Amino acid sequence: MLRQVSALFFEQCLTTCYVRLNLSTPLMTWHPHIYSVWSPFYIKPTVKKKKKIPLFCLFLSHLIPGTQKIWMKTWGCSHNNSDGEYMAGQLAASGYKMTDDPTQADLWLLNSCTVKSPAEDHFRNSIKKAQEQQKKVVVAGCVPQAQPRMDYLKGLSIIGVQQIDRVVEVVDEAVKGHSVRLLGQKKDGGRRLGGARLDLPKIRKNPLIEIISINTGCLNACTYCKTKHARGDLASYPIEELVERARQSFQEGVCEIWLTSEDTGAYGRDIGTDLPTLLWKLVEEIPEGAMLRLGMTNPPYILEHLEEMAKILNHPRVYAFLHVPVQSASDSVLMDMKREYCIDDFKRVVDFLRDRVPGVTIATDIICGFPGETDADFQETVELVKDYRFPSLFINQFYPRPGTPAAKMEQVPAHVKKQRTKELSQLFHSYNPYDHKIGERQHVLVTEESFDAQYYVAHNKFYEQVLVPKRAEFKGMMIEVDIYEAGKHFLKGRPVEDSKPFTPSIAAPLQKGEVSGLIEVSAHTNTHSICTFCSQITNTGSVT
Structure with missing residues (x-):
């Protein structure tokens, strides 16, 4: 609709230029590519003799915003x-x-x-x-x-x-x-907002997955973090706006929602609410078979809500998955990082959730070679990984970010950082977290394609990656599979023959590249830009 409106308006503008400039070249014989872009009714004319094309027409598509x-x-x-x-x-x-x-x-x-x-x-x-x-x-x-x-x-x-x-x-x-x-x-009114409106048009990278930012910024001041300089202090979106965004997403065929922010656990502290309150409201909107995934949360704020979080993670429409970065198992290093918790706080979170949410997946992050980290500090981190055998572990070599306090601290030698990163990576790859899953029968939600395009990617209740046969009828479906193989980062599932795929989406998903949230389209400033451009040309009265 917008393109047709713009096309008609553009033709009027070109006609105005044609008349006011007394151009001898007929409008339809102007540069075919330029005209065809704007005219839905264009039919390429037969031109026997090469016409002189006004120069501004040749560059029109590069000058008018909205055509690029x-x-x-x-x-x-x-x-x-x-x-x-x-x-x-x-x-x-x-x-x-x-x-x-x-x-x-x-x-x-x-x-x-x-x-x-x-x-x-x-x-x-x-x-x-x-x-x-x-x-x-x-x-x-x-x-x-x-x-x-x-x-x-x-x-x-x-x-x-x-x-x-x-x-x-x-x-x-x-x-x-x-x-x-x-x-x-x-x-x-002086209060910092979470950011731009949530009901803006968007193009989902995956039409089946909606990513919703529940807040921006955080309450911490980690000495290594540059993101704080960009995202600032905590600012949360109101619950009703987030619920409405989720509702709209499901109406557009989404079957999986990811909640994201710099720290989801801190949600609502600036507006008088909290994360569990938001999650219970969202759960009410999730269709049967659709799933919700909670994003990263730092230990200090989730500690206050462990009982409620365990109940939520046990809900059938919420993945039993939580990303809780530990960064280091040394209290000395955590203090230098200004992480605002000790290693016992982190262990309490993990132990509690593993006890109350059987099979829960806890993902975590570790920084190797933070300034001041001694061999003894690092060994504490190694022991933590040995004890907990995290199935998902993000290992990062420390990089000093300009403008952060950590960049001014005495640095660990580069070769030491590399060696510690290598050692921890080898430890992580020494165990297979999913071997005990072989033989299980699981329900999985199919949402993506594998990087090698050989499989579809699904996730089970614990957000473990399950590769399934690439059959078109499985995409966006909840299916039942028997696990027959396990790798370091994945499982492979064989569809159960007598089981029928279940459709969690309440509407047909948008096509890839289709714009979400376009209930009605109004004219963009392109028309103003076109009009201004043509006005400038006609006022000068000359085109070369």
């Missing part, structure tokens, strides 16, 4: 991925074409992550590559939000992490060759 192809790359966490989905949705709803081919794109939108130095290196290299290919560039995410004055960001347009609802404005201006930087915080 955009390639977007996102690094980092699920919160960042959610932001990327919202930005893609708004751009597509405004007429831009999202492409998976960076070489075909007119503009690159780079959505960055500041957690680790390698991620920022990839981001910086992508900017350089885009500029070498003479692509227009807009940057977003935590890197430019935290460090907008970096030399390699000079002259680039920036979308702040709380300004993603204005991505179209920024891209429009970048297309015109202008540099715009929107880095402000959203507030209501």
Whole structure:
């Protein structure tokens, strides 16, 4: 609808130029590619003699915002991925074409992550590559939000992490060759808000999975963390807005919801509520067979809600899965990190949930080589992994992030950091957490395709990855399988012959690349841009 409206308006603008400039070239013989983009009724004319084409027509599609192809790359966490989905949705709803081919794109939108130095290196290299290919560039995410004055960001347009609802404005201006930087915080009566509206258009990377950010920022001040500089202090979305977003998602065929934030356990402390209250409200909206996955939570805040969290994780429509980063098993190191808990607090969380939620999956993170970490400190972490044998463990070598207190501390030698990372990785790979699952019969929800495209990826109640045969009828279904093989990071399931797949979705899923949340479409500022452009041309009275 938007394209047709824009096409008709565009034809009127071109006709105005044609009449006011007294152009001798008939409108229909202007550059066919330009005209066909805008006219749904276009039929290529037969041209016997080559006509002189006004130069501004040849470049029209590159000058008018809303006609370009955009390639977007996102690094980092699920919160960042959610932001990327919202930005893609708004751009597509405004007429831009999202492409998976960076070489075909007119503009690159780079959505960055500041957690680790390698991620920022990839981001910086992508900017350089885009500029070498003479692509227009807009940057977003935590890197430019935290460090907008970096030399390699000079002259680039920036979308702040709380300004993603204005991505179209920024891209429009970048297309015109202008540099715009929107880095402000959203507030209501002086109170900081969670961010942009949750009902904005979006393009889900996976039409079956909705990622919902429940809050932004956190209450901690970890000495190694750069994300805090970008996302700031805790700001939570109201429960009713989150419930409505979940409800809309299910109406669009979603069968799995991920809740994300920098610390889900801290949710609601700034608005007088808490995480369990939100979760019970969301559970009421989840259709039978659909599932909810809770994101990362730090130990201090989940400690207060262990009883309720155990009940929620036992709910049949909630994955028995929790990501609780420990970072180190040394209290001395945790103190230097300013993590605000001791190792006994972490163990209490894990022990309680393992006791009350049989089979629960606890994922955790560990940093190797934090400044001041001694061999004895590291051995405490090794013993923790030996004792708990975490099935999902993210091992990270410490990288000092500019501007953080940890970057100013005395660093552990690089070779020591590498050796500790290697040792802990070898320990993690020395045990197989899923061997005891072979022979079990499980219900799994199929939502994705494996990286090698040989299987569909499903998850069981404990959010363990189960590979199943790639049959079209399984996608988006809850199916019953017999586990016949176990790897380090996966299980393989054979569908039970007499079991029928169950459809958890209450509506047909959107197609891949389809925009979510488009109830009604209104004209975008493209029409204004076109009108302004044509007005400028007709006022000058000359075209070459």
